[in-house]
Structures are given as structure tokens and as C-alpha cells.
Amino acid sequence: MEEQQYSGSRGSGKESAPAWSLDPELRQILVCPACKGDLQDRHRGLACLPCGLLYPVVDGIPWMIEEEAESLTP
Numbered sequence: 001m002e003e004q005q006y007s008g009s010r011g012s013g014k015e016s017a018p019a020w021s022l023d024p025e026l027r028q029i030l031v032c033p034a035c036k037g038d039l040q041d042r043h044r045g046l047a048c049l050p051c052g053l054l055y056p057v058v059d060g061i062p063w064m065i066e067e068e069a070e071s072l073t074p
């Protein structure tokens, strides 16, 4: 049984908790395919700030494809 840690107020503007999970070893080796830089965990996927791209993680599979990446909104 899982218990959420939320205190009841939703939508406070923070998207710190990713909605996905990856094998830690896989997560460790993932880099941005465009600039080979580090990626940040975001709610919907992995973000590369220098490129301004968000690589979505779908069903535990990271889509590390530039053409499939979304633009990061500032």
C-alpha cells in the first residue's frame, strides 16, 4: 500500500516529482543526444537545459530522440 506524501494542496506550481521511474543504471548513462550533456529529472521526462529540450519518458522508456523531444517552456 502506497501513501502519497502530499499535504492536500495540489498544483502549487512545482513539478519536482517525476511521474516515471527508470533503472538507476540506465538513468546514470543517459545524456542528451544533441550535446552529450547531463539531463535533469522533470515530471514528464528528462530535460536538457542548454538545448531547451525535454525528452519524454513513456512507459519507462526514455525517448532520446531529438525529433521527438519537446521544447522546454521557460
Ligand SMILES: [Zn+2]
Residues within 6 Å of the ligand: 032, 033, 034, 035, 036, 037, 048, 049, 050, 051, 052
Ligand atoms: Zn543537450
